[in-house]
Amino acid sequence: MHFTQQHIAALEKHSRAHFINSLSGFKSANLIGTQDTAGNTNLSIVSSVVHLGAHPPLIGMIMRPHSVPRHTFENILATGVYTINHVNSKIYKQAHQTSARYDQDESEFTATGLTPEYLNEFNAPFVQQSRLKYAVKYLEHQHLAVNGTELVIGEITDVYFDEIALQSDGFLDLTAVDTVAVSGLDSYHGVNKLQRLPYAKK
Amino acid sequence: MHFTQQHIAALEKHSRAHFINSLSGFKSANLIGTQDTAGNTNLSIVSSVVHLGAHPPLIGMIMRPHSVPRHTFENILATGVYTINHVNSKIYKQAHQTSARYDQDESEFTATGLTPEYLNEFNAPFVQQSRLKYAVKYLEHQHLAVNGTELVIGEITDVYFDEIALQSDGFLDLTAVDTVAVSGLDSYHGVNKLQRLPYAKK
Numbered sequence: 001m002h003f004t005q006q007h008i009a010a011l012e013k014h015s016r017a018h019f020i021n022s023l024s025g026f027k028s029a030n031l032i033g034t035q036d037t038a039g040n041t042n043l044s045i046v047s048s049v050v051h052l053g054a055h056p057p058l059i060g061m062i063m064r065p066h067s068v069p070r071h072t073f074e075n076i077l078a079t080g081v082y083t084i085n086h087v088n089s090k091i092y093k094q095a096h097q098t099s100a101r102y103d104q105d106e107s108e109f110t111a112t113g114l115t116p117e118y119l120n121e122f123n124a125p126f127v128q129q130s131r132l133k134y135a136v137k138y139l140e141h142q143h144l145a146v147n148g149t150e151l152v153i154g155e156i157t158d159v160y161f162d163e164i165a166l167q168s169d170g171f172l173d174l175t176a177v178d179t180v181a182v183s184g185l186d187s188y189h190g191v192n193k194l195q196r197l198p199y200a201k202k
Numbered sequence: 203m204h205f206t207q208q209h210i211a212a213l214e215k216h217s218r219a220h221f222i223n224s225l226s227g228f229k230s231a232n233l234i235g236t237q238d239t240a241g242n243t244n245l246s247i248v249s250s251v252v253h254l255g256a257h258p259p260l261i262g263m264i265m266r267p268h269s270v271p272r273h274t275f276e277n278i279l280a281t282g283v284y285t286i287n288h289v290n291s292k293i294y295k296q297a298h299q300t301s302a303r304y305d306q307d308e309s310e311f312t313a314t315g316l317t318p319e320y321l322n323e324f325n326a327p328f329v330q331q332s333r334l335k336y337a338v339k340y341l342e343h344q345h346l347a348v349n350g351t352e353l354v355i356g357e358i359t360d361v362y363f364d365e366i367a368l369q370s371d372g373f374l375d376l377t378a379v380d381t382v383a384v385s386g387l388d389s390y391h392g393v394n395k396l397q398r399l400p401y402a403k404k
Contacts, residue, residue: 002362008358015372017257019372019373020253023336023361052348054218057218084225140348157206158207160203166203171220172220183374184398186400187395188398192392194294197295
């Protein structure tokens with residue numbers, strides 16, 4: 001099938017959102033943990049986390065400031081820190097539920113039954129149920145004028161994970177910690193191993 | 203286990219790359235098809251494709267201008283167009299092989315046995331073997347001074363896909379077209395369905 005630009009533009013709004021969100025392929029499922037300066041915790045599911053570089057270890061994510069996860073963005077700017085927690089198959093329903101429109105003083109932790117966990121005095125909550133999670137220090141955001149989104153850039157500091165995931169060359173086997181993938185706006189997926197391939201040479 | 207910032211910085215370079223690249227979770231596996239102004243085709247695997255918005259339909263990807271896919275970036279700037287082709291389980295080994303350091307006049311299509319396909323006079327090659335692929339018009343790139351990478355932003359114009367993937371609400375079932383996921387630098391994964399969840403409400 002072939003959908004042209006005109007066809008896409010003519011799709012009903014929700015259909016277009018489902019369709020276009022499917023095109024970026026399988027995405028990572030992450031819960032972003034933050035708190036405001038009064039200590040009110042916030043948790044939001046984000047599927048736009050993207051690797052930026054290993055040295056220094058940088059991670060990016062796309063945020064839409066005026067949509068649901070706006071509290072996350074505001075908290076990051078206010079406190080300068082956040083956590084990224086991999087979603088696994090035991091908590092994906094609760095993770096998805098964090099996308100509901102809770103108020104600033106309602107914690108998604110309380111609302112969904114996920115447990116906030118504070119590690120090594122880091123000023124943002126981790127998700128206890130996540131088996132691979134890391135602390136991030138906010139560095140900067142770049143405004144994408146093309147559609148009003150923000151690319152939020154942070155440096156990875158501390159990483160917490162189940163030992164079973166770590167392989168001898170530094171690779172973390174995400175299937176060992178049951179990390180799931182997302183597609184589109186609402187589809188969750190289990191993942192299995194095909195193969196690791198050697199460094200490609202001509 | 204807990205890896206601190208100091209521990210991460212002390213990792214051997216390749217181990218750190220494997221480790222940090224694992225943290226972003228499951229990523230989409232895409233082949234970016236381009237050509238230069240002389241018509242030399244190029245194909246490179248990219249795992250950093252990220253959804254930016256559905257209206258207008260925008261897609262981003264992170265490129266490292268001085269690494270292997272530099273020809274891709276140069277071709278995009280020269281011609282203003284590119285294709286994004288989902289990698290499926292039948293072609294993931296060939297897709298990975300495109301990451302070898304071929305010269306500008308060596309096509310990764312020829313080297314890997316993937317077939318270039320031209321659709322509706324679009325000035326960049328698609329991958330015939332891909333079952334979900336789309337044409338992208340380059341809009342702009344944002345330089346990330348923090349580590350010298352580029353966020354390349356484009357508008358999705360034409361989308362080609364196997365009809366079997368399309369669901370009634372516009373969602374594309376990526377498992378129906380056998381799209382794979384990537385983790386780390388070199389691990390390929392099959393994906394199965396857990397569940398689609400309804401729009402979350404308080």
